[in-house]
Amino acid sequence: MTKTLLSALIGKAAPLIPVLHVENPEHAVPLAEALVSAGVMALEVTLRTEAAPEVIARMRKAVPQAIVGAGTVTKPEQLAKVRDAGALFAVSPALTERLALASEKVDIPLVPGAVTPSEMLAAREYGFHELKFFPADLMGGTAMLKHVLPLYPDIRFCPTGGISDGNVMSYLELANCFAAGGAWLAPRDLIEAADWAEINARAKRAVAVVAKG
Ligand code: 3PG
Numbered sequence: 001m002t003k004t005l006l007s008a009l010i011g012k013a014a015p016l017i018p019v020l021h022v023e024n025p026e027h028a029v030p031l032a033e034a035l036v037s038a039g040v041m042a043l044e045v046t047l048r049t050e051a052a053p054e055v056i057a058r059m060r061k062a063v064p065q066a067i068v069g070a071g072t073v074t075k076p077e078q079l080a081k082v083r084d085a086g087a088l089f090a091v092s093p094a095l096t097e098r099l100a101l102a103s104e105k106v107d108i109p110l111v112p113g114a115v116t117p118s119e120m121l122a123a124r125e126y127g128f129h130e131l132k133f134f135p136a137d138l139m140g141g142t143a144m145l146k147h148v149l150p151l152y153p154d155i156r157f158c159p160t161g162g163i164s165d166g167n168v169m170s171y172l173e174l175a176n177c178f179a180a181g182g183a184w185l186a187p188r189d190l191i192e193a194a195d196w197a198e199i200n201a202r203a204k205r206a207v208a209v210v211a212k213g
Helices: 006-010 024-036 052-062 076-085 096-107 117-127 141-148 168-172 188-190 198-212
Strands: 018-019 042-046 067-071 090-092 130-133 156-159 180-182
Touching: 006 067, 018 067, 018 188, 018 198, 024 042, 024 052, 042 168, 052 067, 067 198, 076 096, 096 156, 130 188, 141 156, 141 168, 141 188, 156 180, 168 180, 168 198, 188 198
Parallel strands: 018 042, 018 180, 042 067, 067 090, 130 156
Antiparallel strands: none
């Protein structure tokens, strides 16, 4: 089955995907505004908090230009739940047969995680050509992605884990990276402190790093 690709949703202009841990639904809108106004359009709200579906719904409603997705999808039944909340994409740290089968029934682009050549091949056999590479820093970083490019030229990655302004371009310049994600743009402590100015400044800095190339 042909899958809708996350890269088609975010386009080339939005390769930074903040991974957002949001406990308080009241933080959803100001957080999305702080990021989107800096040019960070794709937002991954992790399901590591109970509030996540409500956060997704509030962001979609109040900040319609944001491309809001759900992260840390680890249960097949969560796909329909996040789609119903308004998520435009879903990200998982891994892939199982049950998750792959569920994704065929729920119309939402899923980016599953894979870090070994075997996992990457298995994901491709299920029809996934865009994969999360997590935790990128521990799983070989850019060197690993360079190694697998000749093997799987038709697979592209969104690395997350240990990414910062200092190394994001070393990933994004790879032919097999379509985006890069992480918490550094909007870390949990800044979200909890409602420090939207600092999150906006971080997002602007990261956008400038990418624009400079
Ligand atoms: C993820 O879920 O992708 C990670 O939590 C992001 O990793 P980081 O915290 O190192 O950015």
